Amino acid sequence: MVMLAHDRLAERLERWANIDTMTGALVRRAFMERAQSRLERTGSGAGPASLAIIDIDHFKSINDRHGHAAGDQVLAHVGRLIGTNLQQDDLFGRIGGEEFGILLTDTGKQEALARIESLRRLIVGNKCRALSAEEGRIDVSCTFSAGVDEYRCGETLSNLMARADSALYAAKSRGRDCVVDAQMQSGC
Numbered sequence: 001m002v003m004l005a006h007d008r009l010a011e012r013l014e015r016w017a018n019i020d021t022m023t024g025a026l027v028r029r030a031f032m033e034r035a036q037s038r039l040e041r042t043g044s045g046a047g048p049a050s051l052a053i054i055d056i057d058h059f060k061s062i063n064d065r066h067g068h069a070a071g072d073q074v075l076a077h078v079g080r081l082i083g084t085n086l087q088q089d090d091l092f093g094r095i096g097g098e099e100f101g102i103l104l105t106d107t108g109k110q111e112a113l114a115r116i117e118s119l120r121r122l123i124v125g126n127k128c129r130a131l132s133a134e135e136g137r138i139d140v141s142c143t144f145s146a147g148v149d150e151y152r153c154g155e156t157l158s159n160l161m162a163r164a165d166s167a168l169y170a171a172k173s174r175g176r177d178c179v180v181d182a183q184m185q186s187g188c
Contacts, residue, residue, distance in 0.1 A: 031093025
Protein backbone atom coordinates (compact mmCIF):
# COMPACT_ATOMS: atom_id res chain seq x y z
CA MET A 1 0.00 0.00 0.00
CA VAL A 2 2.81 2.39 0.87
CA MET A 3 4.60 1.59 -2.40
CA LEU A 4 1.43 2.25 -4.39
CA ALA A 5 0.94 5.60 -2.66
CA HIS A 6 4.62 6.44 -3.26
CA ASP A 7 4.32 5.60 -6.97
CA ARG A 8 1.21 7.74 -7.35
CA LEU A 9 2.89 10.65 -5.59
CA ALA A 10 6.00 10.27 -7.77
CA GLU A 11 3.83 10.29 -10.92
CA ARG A 12 1.99 13.38 -9.72
CA LEU A 13 5.23 15.21 -8.91
CA GLU A 14 6.72 14.31 -12.29
CA ARG A 15 3.60 15.61 -14.03
CA TRP A 16 3.71 18.87 -12.05
CA ALA A 17 7.37 19.29 -12.96
CA ASN A 18 6.89 18.63 -16.68
CA ILE A 19 3.39 19.77 -17.66
CA ASP A 20 2.08 23.33 -17.76
CA THR A 21 -1.20 22.96 -15.89
CA MET A 22 -2.88 25.83 -17.74
CA THR A 23 -2.31 24.59 -21.29
CA GLY A 24 -1.53 20.89 -20.88
CA ALA A 25 1.70 21.44 -22.84
CA LEU A 26 5.17 20.45 -21.69
CA VAL A 27 6.99 23.16 -19.77
CA ARG A 28 9.93 24.70 -21.64
CA ARG A 29 12.62 22.60 -19.92
CA ALA A 30 10.83 19.32 -20.56
CA PHE A 31 10.04 20.27 -24.15
CA MET A 32 13.66 21.19 -24.88
CA GLU A 33 15.02 17.99 -23.31
CA ARG A 34 12.58 15.73 -25.11
CA ALA A 35 12.90 17.55 -28.42
CA GLN A 36 16.70 17.30 -28.31
CA SER A 37 16.43 13.58 -27.59
CA ARG A 38 14.01 13.07 -30.48
CA LEU A 39 16.25 15.01 -32.85
CA GLU A 40 19.23 12.87 -31.87
CA ARG A 41 17.21 9.81 -32.85
CA THR A 42 16.16 11.53 -36.08
CA GLY A 43 19.84 12.13 -36.83
CA SER A 44 20.36 8.40 -36.46
CA GLY A 45 17.94 7.68 -39.29
CA ALA A 46 14.62 7.66 -37.43
CA GLY A 47 12.90 9.75 -40.11
CA PRO A 48 12.30 13.45 -40.66
CA ALA A 49 11.18 15.93 -38.03
CA SER A 50 9.94 19.50 -38.28
CA LEU A 51 9.56 22.25 -35.73
CA ALA A 52 6.90 24.93 -35.52
CA ILE A 53 7.04 27.92 -33.22
CA ILE A 54 3.61 29.45 -32.65
CA ASP A 55 2.72 32.74 -31.02
CA ILE A 56 -0.84 33.87 -30.21
CA ASP A 57 -1.37 37.14 -32.05
CA HIS A 58 -1.99 40.31 -30.03
CA PHE A 59 -2.27 38.36 -26.77
CA LYS A 60 -1.45 41.41 -24.66
CA SER A 61 -4.52 43.16 -26.07
CA ILE A 62 -6.69 40.20 -24.97
CA ASN A 63 -5.36 40.60 -21.42
CA ASP A 64 -5.71 44.39 -21.55
CA ARG A 65 -9.23 44.34 -22.95
CA HIS A 66 -10.78 41.41 -21.07
CA GLY A 67 -8.48 40.86 -18.06
CA HIS A 68 -5.83 38.32 -17.21
CA ALA A 69 -8.33 35.65 -16.17
CA ALA A 70 -9.86 35.73 -19.65
CA GLY A 71 -6.34 35.67 -21.12
CA ASP A 72 -5.59 32.55 -19.09
CA GLN A 73 -8.77 30.96 -20.41
CA VAL A 74 -7.67 31.76 -23.98
CA LEU A 75 -4.28 30.13 -23.32
CA ALA A 76 -6.01 27.03 -21.93
CA HIS A 77 -8.39 26.95 -24.90
CA VAL A 78 -5.59 27.22 -27.47
CA GLY A 79 -3.50 24.64 -25.60
CA ARG A 80 -6.42 22.21 -25.49
CA LEU A 81 -7.22 22.63 -29.20
CA ILE A 82 -3.62 22.17 -30.26
CA GLY A 83 -2.89 19.33 -27.84
CA THR A 84 -5.90 17.28 -28.89
CA ASN A 85 -5.17 17.71 -32.60
CA LEU A 86 -1.59 16.47 -32.69
CA GLN A 87 -0.35 12.99 -33.42
CA GLN A 88 0.66 10.80 -30.49
CA ASP A 89 4.41 11.09 -31.12
CA ASP A 90 4.44 14.87 -31.59
CA LEU A 91 5.82 17.05 -28.80
CA PHE A 92 3.92 20.14 -27.67
CA GLY A 93 5.50 22.63 -25.31
CA ARG A 94 4.86 26.07 -23.90
CA ILE A 95 8.16 27.82 -24.47
CA GLY A 96 7.14 31.30 -23.35
CA GLY A 97 4.07 33.22 -22.18
CA GLU A 98 1.88 32.82 -25.28
CA GLU A 99 4.50 31.04 -27.38
CA PHE A 100 4.44 27.32 -28.10
CA GLY A 101 6.73 24.84 -29.81
CA ILE A 102 5.58 21.75 -31.68
CA LEU A 103 8.03 19.09 -32.79
CA LEU A 104 6.31 17.05 -35.48
CA THR A 105 8.03 13.68 -35.62
CA ASP A 106 8.17 11.61 -38.79
CA THR A 107 7.03 14.75 -40.62
CA GLY A 108 8.80 16.57 -43.44
CA LYS A 109 8.45 20.31 -43.84
CA GLN A 110 5.67 20.34 -46.45
CA GLU A 111 3.46 18.10 -44.33
CA ALA A 112 4.36 20.15 -41.24
CA LEU A 113 3.34 23.38 -42.98
CA ALA A 114 0.00 21.82 -43.92
CA ARG A 115 -0.61 20.48 -40.40
CA ILE A 116 0.23 23.79 -38.72
CA GLU A 117 -1.96 25.65 -41.22
CA SER A 118 -4.77 23.26 -40.31
CA LEU A 119 -4.25 24.07 -36.61
CA ARG A 120 -4.26 27.80 -37.44
CA ARG A 121 -7.63 27.45 -39.18
CA LEU A 122 -8.94 25.40 -36.24
CA ILE A 123 -8.02 28.16 -33.77
CA VAL A 124 -9.60 30.85 -35.96
CA GLY A 125 -12.80 28.83 -36.22
CA ASN A 126 -13.18 28.12 -32.50
CA LYS A 127 -13.83 31.10 -30.25
CA CYS A 128 -12.96 30.79 -26.60
CA ARG A 129 -15.90 31.08 -24.24
CA ALA A 130 -14.31 33.06 -21.39
CA LEU A 131 -15.48 34.70 -18.21
CA SER A 132 -14.48 38.32 -17.79
CA ALA A 133 -14.88 40.05 -14.43
CA GLU A 134 -16.14 43.19 -16.17
CA GLU A 135 -18.06 41.74 -19.11
CA GLY A 136 -19.36 38.40 -17.86
CA ARG A 137 -19.40 35.55 -20.39
CA ILE A 138 -17.70 36.55 -23.64
CA ASP A 139 -16.53 34.89 -26.84
CA VAL A 140 -12.89 35.70 -27.55
CA SER A 141 -11.47 35.18 -31.03
CA CYS A 142 -7.78 34.69 -31.50
CA THR A 143 -5.30 33.84 -34.20
CA PHE A 144 -1.70 32.73 -34.25
CA SER A 145 1.41 33.26 -36.31
CA ALA A 146 3.87 30.42 -36.87
CA GLY A 147 7.26 29.67 -38.31
CA VAL A 148 8.16 26.17 -39.51
CA ASP A 149 11.32 24.40 -40.59
CA GLU A 150 12.66 20.88 -40.95
CA TYR A 151 15.51 19.39 -38.93
CA ARG A 152 18.83 19.10 -40.73
CA CYS A 153 20.91 16.07 -39.81
CA GLY A 154 23.50 16.87 -37.17
CA GLU A 155 22.29 20.35 -36.27
CA THR A 156 21.40 21.49 -32.78
CA LEU A 157 17.89 22.15 -31.54
CA SER A 158 18.97 25.77 -31.02
CA ASN A 159 19.75 26.20 -34.72
CA LEU A 160 16.43 24.68 -35.76
CA MET A 161 14.58 26.88 -33.28
CA ALA A 162 16.39 29.99 -34.54
CA ARG A 163 15.22 29.35 -38.11
CA ALA A 164 11.63 28.63 -37.03
CA ASP A 165 11.68 31.73 -34.80
CA SER A 166 12.94 33.87 -37.69
CA ALA A 167 10.06 32.59 -39.81
CA LEU A 168 7.66 33.40 -36.95
CA TYR A 169 8.86 37.00 -36.98
CA ALA A 170 8.42 37.09 -40.75
CA ALA A 171 4.82 35.95 -40.23
CA LYS A 172 4.27 38.75 -37.71
CA SER A 173 5.76 41.35 -40.03
CA ARG A 174 3.40 40.22 -42.82
CA GLY A 175 0.32 40.97 -40.79
CA ARG A 176 0.10 37.90 -38.50
CA ASP A 177 -2.44 35.05 -38.64
CA CYS A 178 -0.31 32.96 -41.00
CA VAL A 179 2.24 30.16 -41.21
CA VAL A 180 5.63 30.87 -42.77
CA ASP A 181 8.20 28.44 -44.19
CA ALA A 182 11.62 29.32 -42.74
CA GLN A 183 13.40 28.38 -45.94
CA MET A 184 11.20 30.43 -48.22
CA GLN A 185 10.15 33.03 -45.62
CA SER A 186 6.80 32.99 -47.39
CA GLY A 187 3.37 31.70 -46.69
CA CYS A 188 0.88 34.38 -45.61
